[in-house]
Amino acid sequence: MSKVEHLETIIEEFGPHLHDAPFEGWLSDRVIDKVVPTHCPYCGVQCGINLLVEKDHVVGFEPRYDFPVNEGRLCPKGVTAYLQVHHPDRLLHPLIKRNGAFQRASWDEALDLIVSKFKELQNQHGKDSIGVYSGSSLTTEKTYLMGKFARAGLGTRYVDYNGRLCMVSAAAGNNKAFGIDRSANPWTDIPLAEVLLIAGANCAETFPVLNKFLWDQRDNGGRWIVVDPRETATARQGDLHLQLRPGTDVAVANGMLHVLIEEDLIDQPFIDARTNDWETTRALAARYTPDVASQISGVPAEKIVQAARLYGRARTGMIMHARGIEHHTNGVNNVLSYINLVLATGKIGAPGRGYGTITGQGNGQGGREHGQKADQLPGQRSINNPEHRRHVCQVWDLPEEELPQAGVSVVEMFQKMREREIRGLISICNNVMVSLPDTNMVRQSLEGLDFYVCIDFFMSEGARYADIVLPGSTWSEDEGVTCSSEGRVVKINKANNSPGEARADWWIVQEIARRMGREKYFTFNSAREIFDELRVASRGGNADYYGITWEKIEANNGIFWPCPTEDHPGTPRLFEERFYHPDGKAKFHAIEYNPPNEVPDGEFPLILTSGRVVYQYLSGNQTRRIGFLVQQCPEPYVEIHPETAMKLKINDGERVRVMTRRGEGVFPALVVRTIRPDTIFIPYHWGEELAANQLTNPALDPTSKIPEFKACAARIEKIHSRRLPIMGQQRKGASLSEVQRG
Ligand code: SF4
Numbered sequence: 094m095s096k097v098e099h100l101e102t103i104i105e106e107f108g109p110h111l112h113d114a115p116f117e118g119w120l121s122d123r124v125i126d127k128v129v130p131t132h133c134p135y136c137g138v139q140c141g142i143n144l145l146v147e148k149d150h151v152v153g154f155e156p157r158y159d160f161p162v163n164e165g166r167l168c169p170k171g172v173t174a175y176l177q178v179h180h181p182d183r184l185l186h187p188l189i190k191r192n193g194a195f196q197r198a199s200w201d202e203a204l205d206l207i208v209s210k211f212k213e214l215q216n217q218h219g220k221d222s223i224g225v226y227s228g229s230s231l232t233t234e235k236t237y238l239m240g241k242f243a244r245a246g247l248g249t250r251y252v253d254y255n256g257r258l259c260m261v262s263a264a265a266g267n268n269k270a271f272g273i274d275r276s277a278n279p280w281t282d283i284p285l286a287e288v289l290l291i292a293g294a295n296c297a298e299t300f301p302v303l304n305k306f307l308w309d310q311r312d313n314g315g316r317w318i319v320v321d322p323r324e325t326a327t328a329r330q331g332d333l334h335l336q337l338r339p340g341t342d343v344a345v346a347n348g349m350l351h352v353l354i355e356e357d358l359i360d361q362p363f364i365d366a367r368t369n370d371w372e373t374t375r376a377l378a379a380r381y382t383p384d385v386a387s388q389i390s391g392v393p394a395e396k397i398v399q400a401a402r403l404y405g406r407a408r409t410g411m412i413m414h415a416r417g418i419e420h421h422t423n424g425v426n427n428v429l430s431y432i433n434l435v436l437a438t439g440k441i442g443a444p445g446r447g448y449g450t451i452t453g454q455g456n457g458q459g460g461r462e463h464g465q466k467a468d469q470l471p472g473q474r475s476i477n478n479p480e481h482r483r484h485v486c487q488v489w490d491l492p493e494e495e496l497p498q499a500g501v502s503v504v505e506m507f508q509k510m511r512e513r514e515i516r517g518l519i520s521i522c523n524n525v526m527v528s529l530p531d532t533n534m535v536r537q538s539l540e541g542l543d544f545y546v547c548i549d550f551f552m553s554e555g556a557r558y559a560d561i562v563l564p565g566s567t568w569s570e571d572e573g574v575t576c577s578s579e580g581r582v583v584k585i586n587k588a589n590n591s592p593g594e595a596r597a598d599w600w601i602v603q604e605i606a607r608r609m610g611r612e613k614y615f616t617f618n619s620a621r622e623i624f625d626e627l628r629v630a631s632r633g634g635n636a637d638y639y640g641i642t643w644e645k646i647e648a649n650n651g652i653f654w655p656c657p658t659e660d661h662p663g664t665p666r667l668f669e670e671r672f673y674h675p676d677g678k679a680k681f682h683a684i685e686y687n688p689p690n691e692v693p694d695g696e697f698p699l700i701l702t703s704g705r706v707v708y709q710y711l712s713g714n715q716t717r718r719i720g721f722l723v724q725q726c727p728e729p730y731v732e733i734h735p736e737t738a739m740k741l742k743i744n745d746g747e748r749v750r751v752m753t754r755r756g757e758g759v760f761p762a763l764v765v766r767t768i769r770p771d772t773i774f775i776p777y778h779w780g781e782e783l784a785a786n787q788l789t790n791p792a793l794d795p796t797s798k799i800p801e802f803k804a805c806a807a808r809i810e811k812i813h814s815r816r817l818p819i820m821g822q823q824r825k826g827a828s829l830s831e832v833q834r835g
Pocket residue numbers: 133134135136137138139140163166167168169170171172300301302303
């Protein structure tokens with residue numbers, strides 16, 4: 094029997110429904126009694142936003158002109174974010190599933206049931222039979238709490254977070270090369286760079302307000318090199334577009350390094366003074382001539398030469414990348430091969446000379462700093478390091494032998510669910526049925542669980558499989574900090590109380606731990622108390638927050654970590670004098686090209702890549718309920734090059750079947766010249782039969798354990814039947830306006 098027996102009823106009750114209006118509608122006589130300065134809940138740019146509050150309801154917004162990152166700018170998601178706060182789909186009461194239907198329950202009833210089930214499972218199958226899956230759109234206080242909840246509250250080793258699907262290849266690459274995981278430069282360095290190399294990052298759609306800095310750089314006479322399999326809105330604005338075959342970044346970067354060496358565009362004094370392992374990297378690059386790199390990547394050799402000269406001859410320059418190079422089984426190697434270019438030219442540690450990864454989630458950076466990763470403790474400490482374990486146990490007053498060892502990544506956790514090693518799951522702030530790869534296998538994992546608890550403020554596609562759903566808080570209902578993509582810690586402020594019986598996430602998690610008998614370790618009365626403990630726990634670690642206070646953040650529009658003492662101003666630019674390896678030097682890595690886990694063949698002749706659109710945020714659990722955003726992009730599509738479409742006799746707009754070794758889905762064809770003929774693209778923000786992740790490959794990078802979302806073998810078939818599939822919110826034959834509630 095499926096855990097989701099009454100799907101139509103669940104959708105009817107909990108959505109997603111479209112909603113376009115603030116609380117009580119569009120009124121002209123509102124009396125705003127509070128203006129709360131905070132930040133956008135969505136991407137890692139963390140734009141400043143004022144929430145307008147009337148009688149404890151968020152009824153409007155203003156962009157913040159005083160926040161130096163966005164200076165009054167917001168993107169389509171930012172301007173509609175406030176509409177989620179009082180959305181009719183908000184979860185208002187704890188829900189317990191009985192006979193396949195969610196029924197309202199009291200907090201005591203729900204929490205007591207959770208505790209009795211968790212205790213029963215742990216008594217029968219051991220502490221590790223419960224898994225914890227967290228998120229990176231939470232405040233940093235909550236992410237810290239989730240790591241502590243798993244280790245000190247439940248005593249399980251199995252905890253991980255959804256940044257595993259996002260930034261971990263960049264994190265691992267940064268740690269290997271620089272000894273620390275953070276973007277090297279503040280964004281104010283971008284306009285100072287003569288050349289930007291943007292790899293696998295469609296900033297124009299996925300980090301829209303970051304473009305302000307890119308355009309300032311262009312206004313200063315700067316040039317852009319864009320490396321991307323698609324001619325994205327960002328690539329179209331660049332000076333040089335290297336339209337590589339997905340998954341071949343190492344070949345392109347090694348080819349560029351070859352040219353830099355051949356044409357003496359490297360910075361030998363910098364290499365000698367500040368790096369290690371150059372000679373092996375130099376020897377490897379000798380084999381990657383532009384012709385060799387071209388054969389692998391499909392980028393014309395002369396473009397690789399042009400790119401190397403443009404970057405190498407510039408006095409200043411920055412390399413920035415995002416998921417396009419990171420979502421691969423070679424994700425860490427892709428990152429390291431671009432870092433080799435940075436180190437070889439000495440373009441780091443100075444104004445306009447730098448490197449950065451662009452985080453997708455609002456707190457993608459902060460969420461990977463304080464211990465909710467499978468192998469991490471607060472302050473970017475390692476759970477495998479005895480000294481690090483001792484420090485954190487002292488802060489928590491936890492006997493060292495009670496601190497579990499490292500767990501595994503989330504995709505591996507879902508495998509362990511299928512193997513019945515993990516039998517219970519508690520998740521917060523994620524939507525596994527949209528965002529994990531190979532959703533058919535994910536469904537099997539959820540169906541096989543003995544007990545699943547989900548904390549969220551909307552009923553996601555993943556939450557439908559839960560036995561208990563607890564109504565959590567949205568970003569305007571709690572306070573805390575996040576860390577933006579540039580390493581700036583900013584303050585999220587509370588604007589309103591949660592509606593109905595929804596509660597602050599940290600209260601819910603702490604209450605479960607307390608009822609599990611672990612109240613000694615969970616005595617927080619506020620998010621501020623959690624932050625103060627986090628500061629102490631992070632002290633002396635790489636991500637040292639000890640010197641950061643909420644007041645200091647507010648007074649300075651953010652503080653860049655590391656910030657070890659209260660009189661320390663923070664560290665906007667890293668590596669000016671030393672890197673974070675013990676000898677103070679950075680490391681080159683000689684990276685050989687390896688193909689993706691799956692390459693095209695006779696049966697599946699195309700490469701499927703996936704990504705995002707400007708109107709949706711990640712799994713879409715928030716943005717697919719906002720009518721304005723859905724109307725701009727109501728459903729996913731498959732981009733196909735005209736040559737490929739012609740061969741398959743596919744017309745623009747026609748629905749086609751896309752198949753991989755994991756599954757199949759039906760999508761309208763978008764025939765565009767902006768994609769390579771050997772590649773197709775589907776945005777991934779939707780669930781059920783519209784999920785791009787029905788198709789993607791769960792193969793993992795061996796170091797970062799990120800799945801290969803960006804390249805798998807696929808084929809397209811023309812559908813000869815005239816019958817159209819039932820789609821998303823039009824599932825019951827209603828038009829968009831008919832299902833609109835507000
Ligand atoms: Fe929000 Fe990012 Fe858009 Fe800024 S750019 S408004 S942070 S989604």
